[in-house]
Amino acid sequence: xxxxxxxxxxxxxxxxxxxxxxxxxxxxxxxxxxxxxxxxxxxxxxxxxxxxxxxxxxxxxxxxxxxxxxxxxxxxxxxxxxxxxxxxxxxxxxxxxxxxxxxxxxxxxxxxxxxxxxxxxxxxxxxxxxxxxxxxxxxxxxxxxxxxxxxxxxxxxxxxxxxxxxxxxxxxxxxxxxxxxxxxxxxxxxxxxxxxxxxxxxxxxxxxxxxxxxxxxxxxxxxxxxxxxxxxxxxxxxxxxxxxxxxxxxxxxxxxxxxxxxxxxxxxxxxxxxxxxxxxxxxxxxxxxxxxxxxxxxxxxxxxxxxxxxxxxxxxxxxxxxxxxxxxxxxxxxxxxxxxxxxxxxxxxxxxxxxxxxxxxxxxxxxxxxxxxxxxxxxxxxxxxxxxxxxxxxxxxxxxxxxxxxxxxxxxxxxxxxxxxxxxxxxxxxxxxxxxxxxxxxxxxxxxxxxxxxxxxxxxxxxxxxxxxxxxxxxxxxxxxxxx
RNA sequence: GGUCCUAUCGUCUAGCCUGGCCAAGGACGUUGGGCUUUCAUCCCAAAAACCCGGGUUCGAAUCCCGGUAGGACCGCCA
Numbered sequence: 001x002x003x004x005x006x007x008x009x010x011x012x013x014x015x016x017x018x019x020x021x022x023x024x025x026x027x028x029x030x031x032x033x034x035x036x037x038x039x040x041x042x043x044x045x046x047x048x049x050x051x052x053x054x055x056x057x058x059x060x061x062x063x064x065x066x067x068x069x070x071x072x073x074x075x076x077x078x079x080x081x082x083x084x085x086x087x088x089x090x091x092x093x094x095x096x097x098x099x100x101x102x103x104x105x106x107x108x109x110x111x112x113x114x115x116x117x118x119x120x121x122x123x124x125x126x127x128x129x130x131x132x133x134x135x136x137x138x139x140x141x142x143x144x145x146x147x148x149x150x151x152x153x154x155x156x157x158x159x160x161x162x163x164x165x166x167x168x169x170x171x172x173x174x175x176x177x178x179x180x181x182x183x184x185x186x187x188x189x190x191x192x193x194x195x196x197x198x199x200x201x202x203x204x205x206x207x208x209x210x211x212x213x214x215x216x217x218x219x220x221x222x223x224x225x226x227x228x229x230x231x232x233x234x235x236x237x238x239x240x241x242x243x244x245x246x247x248x249x250x251x252x253x254x255x256x257x258x259x260x261x262x263x264x265x266x267x268x269x270x271x272x273x274x275x276x277x278x279x280x281x282x283x284x285x286x287x288x289x290x291x292x293x294x295x296x297x298x299x300x301x302x303x304x305x306x307x308x309x310x311x312x313x314x315x316x317x318x319x320x321x322x323x324x325x326x327x328x329x330x331x332x333x334x335x336x337x338x339x340x341x342x343x344x345x346x347x348x349x350x351x352x353x354x355x356x357x358x359x360x361x362x363x364x365x366x367x368x369x370x371x372x373x374x375x376x377x378x379x380x381x382x383x384x385x386x387x388x389x390x391x392x393x394x395x396x397x398x399x400x401x402x403x404x405x406x407x408x409x410x411x412x413x414x415x416x417x418x419x420x421x422x423x424x425x426x427x428x429x430x431x432x433x434x435x436x437x438x439x440x441x442x443x444x445x446x447x448x449x450x451x452x453x454x455x456x457x458x459x460x461x462x463x464x465x466x467x468x469x470x471x472x473x474x475x476x477x478x479x480x481x482x483x484x
Numbered sequence: 485g486g487u488c489c490u491a492u493c494g495u496c497u498a499g500c501c502u503g504g505c506c507a508a509g510g511a512c513g514u515u516g517g518g519c520u521u522u523c524a525u526c527c528c529a530a531a532a533a534c535c536c537g538g539g540u541u542c543g544a545a546u547c548c549c550g551g552u553a554g555g556a557c558c559g560c561c562a
Binding site: 017018019021051053054056057115117119122123126129130131132133134135136137150151152153168171172173174177178179181182184185186189191192193195196211212213214215216217218219237239240242244246247248274277278279280281282283284285287304305306307308309310311313314315316317318320324358359360361362371389427440441442443444445446447448449450453455456457458459460461 | 485486487488489490491495496497498499509510511512513520521522523524525526554555556557558559560561562
């Protein structure tokens with residue numbers, strides 16, 4: 001077995017090793033982000049490695065989805081399955097010969113051995129140990145039996161271990177409590193603990209930054225490193241992302257797939273900003289960070305130790321901030337997907353105006369559909385009672401609408417500011433005639449806005465009128481008048 | 485059950501290492517108010533937390549010990 005002891009290079013090299021058994025989740029994406037941030041900040045390399053040793057559960061389409069969503073988020077790697085590097089290949093299924101070599105070495109040195117215990121038998125023993133209240137661990141039955149087939153087990157050395165975690169400080173374990181672990185089903189089928197250790201070594205990974213769920217796996221991996229004469233990478237275990245009930249955010253819990261947020265109209269900048277604050281904080285009062293600002297400010301030392309509950313309201317807020325920051329042209333481009341088919345009948349300029357008019361009401365891009373639907377409809381459907389402001393009766397609603405109708409007729413071109421000036425005066429006049437409080441413009445403006453939008457809540461009437469133009473505006477008011 | 489980890493407003497967190505500047509700061513959310521024809525944006529304000537118990541000390545959110553609670557792991561998954 002190759003015994004060249006690699007000295008840890010000065011170069012910072014980190015990796016994100018997803019297993020393609022499902023979509024990329026927020027938890028994984030956050031881990032990828034922290035690795036990326038750390039690498040970029042230190043002018044190091046960020047490697048994407050696909051851990052597809054589980055042939056049954058791994059699927060090519062998941063590999064693609066993980067790649068697509070990571071890229072969408074703006075997390076890019078220096079080496080990976082789609083970008084060759086000198087440490088490739090970057091899919092474990094293509095590195096079988098490498099693992100086999102190390103496996104054979106471990107076997108000949110008697111640091112690993114074949115085990116022929118049947119899974120059912122193992123399970124039964126596990127249950128029995130559990131019921132007796134002892135730690136379930138493999139009893140070493142097949143050790144030193146000289147079997148030449150079966151699964152390959154790694155001999156766990158009984159010793160105390162310690163390592164320094166970058167976010168948690170010194171961690172100590174007693175490996176004597178661990179049972180011999182299966183590291184491969186056979187020479188051609190390595191398992192996680194073994195493969196990850198071999199790859200991190202072969203790929204000269206300097207820092208292993210991963211979720212806390214791996215903290216208790218670390219001693220096994222350190223033992224494996226020692227058995228093969230590898231250097232030990234520096235570890236940093238990130239706090240878990242939790243469900244509202246504080247349980248670990250699992251792959252099955254709800255729609256935590258990055259692709260779901262993507263489809264629903266969350267912006268990558270918002271997701272990245274939000275994820276960065278799940279377990280990390282700059283220590284200042286700045287809350288909105290771009291990727292490049294994060295690269296500058298990020299620090300593992302400021303990473304929280306306790307788990308963080310995923311708070312969707314905060315994501316929504318952050319998303320809104322980024323939406324409002326977009327230029328009209330960019331926002332329109334992003335929203336196109338969520339607009340009705342016939343949006344193509346409208347000019348780009350008009351569409352931009354429509355989006356601008358509803359921008360502050362959007363939490364996510366998909367909201368644009370409902371927010372703007374009335375601009376595209378030929379005929380508005382709404383309850384005529386909606387037209388009444390406060391205590392207005394039908395007769396007054398009609399008068400109010402007719403007043404607006406005639407005022408609109410006097411304009412050639414509809415420009416929000418011009419309309420506003422005249423209508424505000426008109427509203428005062430109307431109130432004076434009707435004996436309403438002068439400042440309560442709703443008597444004139446509310447029925448008008450409802451006539452133009454058909455909605456309880458919407459953009460103001462003058463912006464709508466400007467976008468609709470004279471013909472449609474007049475037509476909508478007329479049909480409101482006909483309603484009452 | 486064992487091992488390991490964690491513990492500040494409902495949530496994300498600052499402060500903790502280097503005790504006093506903390507009658508604990510910010511943000512989301514909530515509530516109230518302002519602006520306003522509505523909703524949203526924006527602005528202002530309020531309510532809201534140091535898990536518990538000991539100890540060390542003139543003084544503890546901060547240090548120590550013990551509880552308690554939560555979580556992760558204990559796979560021929562990763």
